[in-house]
Amino acid sequence: MQHLPSPLLPWRQYLAWFDDELAAALGDLLRRLQPLLAPLHARESRGDAIPDGIDDLRRRGSYERLLLSEWALAEAEPDEFLRRAIAGEHVFLSPRLVRPRSRLHIVALFDSGPGQLGAPRLVQLALAILLAQRAERLGAQFGWGSLQGSRTMHGLSQASDLQQLLTQRQWQTADADMAAFWRVELAHLPQAPAECWVVSDQPQELPATHTVQLRRCLDGSVALCMASARAQREAVLPPLPPRAAVRLLRGEFTGVAAARKAAVKSAGHRIALTQPPLLDRSGQRLAVALLGGNELLLVQLSDRSGAAASLSSQQWRRNASLIGAVFNDGRIGGVLSVDGHLRGWKLGGFKAWSRPPPEEFKAATGQGRWLRGLLQSPIGNAQAGNRLLLLDHAGNLADWTSSWPRGATNHATALTRQVLALHDAATDQAIVAIAGAGQIELQHIPLQGPRKLLARTSTVHAADTAFLAGRLEDDGWNGSCAYASLRGSNGPSHWKLLHYAKGKFQPGEASTPEQVRIVGLAVNPQAPQTYAPLGLDASRRRLHVYTPQAQEIHLSDVEIQHAALSDNGERVALINARRELLLIDVASQRLLLHLGSDA
Template identity: 35%
Template sequence: MQLPEALRPWRQWLEWFAPQHLPLFADLLGRLNPLLGPLRGLHQGGVPEPDGLGDLHRRGPYERLLSSEWLLADEVPDEFLRRAVGGEHMFLAPQYRAREANRLIVVLFDAGPLQLGAARLVHLALLMLLARRAEEAGAQLRWGVLQGKPELHELDSPAQLKRLLEARTYEVVSDDHWLAWRDALADQAAGECWVVGQRLPHIDPRVCTHRVQIARSLDGRSLSFALASRRVLLPMPDAQQAVRLLKGQFDDAVHTPAPSATGRVARVALTLPPVISGSGNYVALRLLDEPGMVVIKLPHKNQKKALEVRRRLWGKHEHVFAATFHYRSLGAVVGASNHLNFWNIPGLGFADKPSREDMHLPPGTATFLPAVWLRGQQSERLYLLDTQGHLAYWQGPRHAPKGAGVVVTRDVLGMAQVDALTLVYARSEGGQLVTYSAWADGEKTSGYAVGAAAGVSQILFASTAHWEYAFGGCALLTQHGTHQSWRLVTDDSFPAKKAQIDLAPGWKAIGLHHQVGAQERYSLVLLGPNQYTIGLYMEGRQQVLFTTSAPIARASYCPMSGLVAVLTTARELCVFAVSERTMRMQVLCDLKQESANG
């Protein structure tokens, strides 16, 4: 994001907001910053503590007079008196150790009815100013809410700003609130303690170093910001913009409430990603307490009835290697000892587990292996890609011995289903990456070279109609330090022209989205470096799609349906439609199940 020179000190916090909000915060930051004054607590403060003896001085209390001087008083009293009058006596001087200043800045906000509305936006601006103040001094910033539990929070993500906005209450700050905080801060020894609000109780100045009063003018056209003897009037922000910010809508995302459907969803594991059906109607998650998956049907808009939730279980002692959908049916590859079980996939049943040379299938993998389940007119076929680049398929008994596994090829870098009947994969051949298409009844013998294989560590495929007869579009990853660089190869750029996309440090692409409209557009679906954000890179511009209230543990993207599904550390499942920019579902998956498989 390009910022004016005056705003660059607060760049890391302003990046959380869409460009249209920057003028509002530029005005607030510019007006408030000169009022803050110098930072307290940087000098060595407190009462010096003795730390042994230091030098000899000509002055001092007589209890620290040198012993030799007292001997002179006994032997030659007149000389002792003369030396006393002339200031020639020698005294021991103690060595002092100064207490180091505390480098903690604490700010407590009034979240009550007197601070509702535009005053909360001033809270956000002040919090960013103090965060910069702490950073410049090598200090730490912590914030809390006066009416809340005495608990301090960091400012490390936009989720913390939203947390402050959501802390609104209709309770006015009382003396009891302040006393609870005063006791809690007794052990913190903050260098600065800011208290922000209106009609604040009597506050001990030895604990509170800065008292800020924010009040609305009588005519309602401005806000008054007062700190000690300094005061400034702030204009009221645009009402529509203020409402959006107060709702926590900081970015460019289209914020549509998730459907209000309710339902009980079993507790799920955080170690495996969501599995999305190509039709865009179902999402499956690995159960935490049982050997199986929970399948959730995505609700319709304005759905009032409970979610349709099913639990599908396999054998207690079987390990799951992969899970995939065929329309509404969920299938999986599970195994125990020396056999594989193609669970819920008609016509496949059991098979001998391939040797390690043919397929690397370790139990307890950190993620699902890529798998595609295709159904032809006369056969079922399950494709599986292992961690070593070996691609194999198992086919129904009409075209092969029952349970026989066929290794298609090696050196495969990626695979994806691009429509109901087709999968594509890319393999390295003679230093080039070549893409191929396959169906339930066979695969193409000729492919499309999309670029050099050297340095490419990942490939993403777009779901387009072009794959039916030609090349459909992909993106190739090369990693450079902390940032990803992608080569975008589309049907109209193939085979010559390729777009280069360099992502900001820490951002990762998890999918390649294709949107059909007046013109075809390809975009990268992104996971943010703070693990709270899902974004989109499209036509040279990066934007935020949505943010979560807890860190994202696992994220999946389905190119066929255009859905992103994320599972947070709080076990909240969020499903977002990229093309429509709408949240399809938000549901907590943390309830223990008491019954058997339903």
Template identity: 30%
Template sequence: MQLPESLHPWRQWLEWFVPEQLPLFADLLGRLNPMLGPLRGLQQGGVPEPDGLGDLQRHGPYERLLSSEWLLADEVPDEFMRRAAVGEHMFLAPQYRAHQANRLIVVLLDAGPLQLGAARLVHLALLMLLARRAQEAGAELRWGILQSVPRLHELDTSAQLKCLLNARTYEVVGEEHWQAWRVWLAEQQPNVGECWIVGQRLPKTDNQSCTHRVQVHRSLDGQSLSFELQVTTTRRVSLPMPDERLALQLLKGQFDGEVVVAPPLKGSVPRVSLTLLPVIASAGTHVAMKMLDEQGMVVIKLPAANQKKPLEIRRHLWKAGQVPLTVTFMHSTLGAVLSDQWQLSFWNMPGLKAVDKPDPKELKLPPGTGTFQPVAWLRNSTTGRLFLLDTQGHLAFWAVETGRSPARPKTGQTHRLTDGVVGLAKVTKERVAYVRNDGGRLYAHSVDAYGTVSPAHVIGVAEGVSQVLFAASSRWRGSFGGCALLSVENGRETWRVISATDCPVQMERIDLAGGWKGLGLLLQEGDDHYCLVLLSPNQQSIALYCDGEQEVLFTTSHAMTKVSFCPLSGLVAALTSARELLVYSVPLRTQRLQVFCNEIPEKLKEGANA
């Protein structure tokens, strides 16, 4: 790789990045390098060792006397004695080498929510500077995470750099975190030479354990970063905000030739509404969104891995005057429940007949299109049912007509399954799960396409529970497959994860930091631990909380206005304020799609120009 001469000192680490990312680091390295100051002196220690011959001298033990002097003792003994008396003999003097203590430069990084985004890139640049600093001094660089248990890592491969980027948590740094590291560092003395702690709102430290403090934070106008280094004096420098596209690539770990490029489009995606959630097919193959300028939905087929053909985009329209109450997929086919003044009709749902609009006491449906109602559509070769949960906890369904048996519910009618329902989701291909409140207690059930309801499974007290998330799992076929219950305390979300009966841990309480929100519950097949999908307070990051650890999955340039999670496919679909759609697979830890949905129809463009 050809590097400018100014970047040659950091070639070893810059080779991990693709050429287009280098200007970002060139700017950061150039601004930060003069701030670091001299290295603290390396101490000498231990007993000196001989290291060959160094010189000749007039004094010394006679076992080191020059051989030529011993010749005088044999040939001219009087001269030998004279030289001995006046100190003229020559002795060999050995060269001594002093031991240098094994010195470490330790960098402890704040991986909490205050350092999300551009601050993490400053961490990378500072680590490269300190790695070079250690190399020049014959020392070693090690890094750790302040919020983690004391453990140090090397920085000699790009994989370790990606490990650093993935080491994120929603916890801010507290006194207890620093005290744990301080005790550990004291045990390493005298091996640690410099100790740097880097972050924002750092705890108080002593000069003996911590030699350098670095505060990184955004300016009040959000247009720059402030880098403040505290040693014996305080030094400050203002850093420009990095290019958003390059910054996102780096924060997602897309470097070392692994930059992901969105597939080419076969035309543009129509402008979509920012008030309605994206709808994800349970098979993980399609995503649908409500179009803003037309009466219908746009459906995008998610590209396969290494797909080269253009992206498949389709528009589905319905009649003007019909309002979509909810939208769902059956496999890859999109369907919707539409409402007009008198009827509910089932668009693109074969076997379901239109019904008279139910009385609000029977089924309370929203008058506008502010949100899609929870829905699940089950269908097999002999029967089918569409389940819908209204705003008052009434769970209704409509049946597909498959015969004249009086035991089967009639098509063309709205049927009530139960009341007091607080959550509904499709959890297997053939079953729907729901939780109902009965007498102040919560019970979980599942139901199939024939209407067969499973026995009740008690999951807790209903008081204070405002939302339920379901985990998709084959365990629902037998009994209970797991869910999470939300309660809000002092503005912070607390989730109680209720596991399936055969899991080793039956209940886990997860207290989220302020502003974080739970989006979905994931249980991968063969695993016994549930993972909670989270949205960050600034609505620009999606994270995964699992087994006490939090991992940031991806970030966006603009705030996310609507985010959907599908427990069956494990897909997250996020729609940002810039109408950018990002689809991410949580099980595969990979981005499936990134596309802008902002194409305005030609007729509207012509009208605006006129």
């Protein structure tokens, strides 16, 4: 907010995270809540008193602390020394005694269940701000947790921390097991919290110094009862303006939504953590590996909004190993390795063919990640066959043609070497990035006709990693390529960018912090016609688009195991440590799909 009214100035540090409309609405709620909080009577952790400097000079004390001038008198005038001792005229040092003060903590535990949805969640949001400010004034550390959600404590130092509080919503009420877990967690803190706040609609069996009960009223207001050992306060808080309330609940603090939870669907399967998710060109279809070794789960969204999805599982032969998977006209297929041969799986026209020698085609059988591949199909030409492109782990691009139509030869052409990235531009078109001697080439591979060189650029260091993203438009392919040399790199990465539009390339650069793992190119939310690297930070819980001002796309409460992007760069699919599949729209940060796993 640019110009805060004077009554809201005490919270300007936190209200700066919101635009004017939300800051005014939330600020009014903060003003109503602040007088209800109990005074600061924090429980301090103290040990034995220890001397810390000199406090005063006194007539009584231990002779260990007698002034040196008095000892000098004992040597020069012993009789006078004794007389002063009898008369109580000696002067002693009086030390200043202090007790060591431990680092104080204020802890807040929020109920994220169905009883706290809607207006009570907004009160929780305001309470989190007030308690963080309370801890700051006390010189204490503030941490919050969710009774049902995240099993870790979080701070409140930036807007994303508040957005994470909103994403903790659950459909399960807090039970005795959850309370028992947090009792153990609180007991394991270095010292007991100075204050422990529990915010819920029901009493909880927790060692709380303060409890706050929030209950929705029929008119949209919230009945609040705040109790501590010294006092109990009650109030009815009026509802916030509807528009501001909806935006706050969505996490749209500055007009951009946080990645928020959609309805969780149960897959009825256990998602494997060995393979990243596979997306089609537009992110409308996804496939994930399932535990068991020979089964895939195919997810198909019904529309662009991701409102609904159909699920189906597909299996391949148990005596075969899937080395690469591709989408085939809305279905999923791939290439199997069987007895030293390669065979198409659910790919019409691709029969068994001899596997190229290991020195020419490097693909681990039964282990490692699936190879990147795509299937090209003819448009409006019934006499043309299909083409399968498969990129191995060493950068060799294998090119197979199908045996359909009848009489065509099923064979592999000469392999293309040093291919760093393969991009699905259209049903019958592909783009590849090829590393050469001090240069990078972008080539267009149509299903029919010769290859076309799109661009060639010189590189100072030999590139070993590249990503492509783009879409086919009326004026041709518009997209970007990011490339870098990461081999042996320990520090921040510097990426070279090539933005291609209307037949012309524009160079660019991007830098990422240390230990960031780039997973692909995504649409730039600040400039939708360009693309920027998207990666996971060192904690593997935050997903950022690395524009000049890095923008957070998603914050997970558990570690993200895999991330993959659609070829148009608009959607990213994640698999987290709970074996859940999430699909996120990058530009809006909207969570389109949250698929649970029976892990």
